[in-house]
Amino acid sequence: AKITILISVSYLAQQYFIDQTIDQMEFFKKFAIAAVVPLALILAQPDKGSTLIIVGTLLVIGYLSDFDRRVLVTIAVVGFIGFAFLSLKDDYSRARVVTMFNPWADYYGAGYQLAQGFYAFGSGGIFGVGFGFSRQKYSYLPMAHNDFIFAVIGEELGFIGVLGLLAVFGALVWAGFKIARYAPDLTGRLIAAGCTSMFIIQAFVNIGGVLGLLPLSGKPLPFISYGGSTIMSSILMVGLLMSVSRQSRLPETEYDRQRASWSIAEEQDTFDAPGFAGLTMVDGGVGVGMPLPRSSRPKSSAQSSARPSRGVLRSRDDDAPQGRITTDASGRRRIDLGPSASDRLRGNNRARR
Incomplete structure (x- = not known):
């Protein structure tokens, strides 16, 4: 659903802002079908983590499309208030928010997983206990292979390994937005920027939850967590980035000008x-x-x-x-x-x- 929404909205933005083949009313109608309806179904599951990732990506697309900044800010504020309300509405969501601030208040209940993740980071220290020598992943830390794989990395590779992983994600973000910068059209630019935004937002949600900065959402870490669907979606988005990169228009260099001047x-x-x-x-x-x-x-x-x-x-x-x-x-x-x-x-x- 994330990739479908991304491609559909990017194409609609090209039609409305650049080609001007559809008017404003038609744009909002198609946007409601392509994005609002799927988001409502995802939120009804309920899956607030995926909803947060998709809404954040749509805000990035709107910003790059030169959409009205006041409308974007209004949507962001209303979305934040609505997300906070939904997080405090249900008992299990409220428990996740409370646990985020003090997991030891309910150590053997809602705070057990987060506390075990903290123990994993503490055991790793600066350089870690060694690759493959984690102890927390053996029935101590729940979902160590999926949601809390970042804690296992911190235990085995330490603070240095965590910084290395963050550097890899930073390089991915830099490459993705560079591809978006030199994309041949607005559709390619928005697809590249949208895929990159999905990567970084999902990684931020996962890492923030493991570190206790955000409520736990159950979202996997891209390319790292175990799971078939998340790996497939990540590979598909990388394929979209490579497709846009192949059609990119890089700036002309002095070498290009010299080569173009070679003629008989x-x-x-x-x-x-x-x-x-x-x-x-x-x-x-x-x-x-x-x-x-x-x-x-x-x-x-x-x-x-x-x-x-x-x-x-x-x-x-x-x-x-x-x-x-x-x-x-x-x-x-x-x-x-x-x-x-x-x-x-x-x-x-x-x-x-």
């Missing part, structure tokens, strides 16, 4: 570079600065007065055929450098015989 001169066979004034290429010669093939070099000093071999530069006053500019079957202009090296070698072998 119109009937120009004279070298104007310093040190080559007044020289022309003999028919079949190679480019300036390129090593001459062994078969193209003079065989002895006795041949110096004869006609130069292929690939030797001589004065333009000499009456010798020059490199020909031809057009191939596809219409591209080429410089005909004469027979290939293998043909010249066969010719030399026949001459020796």
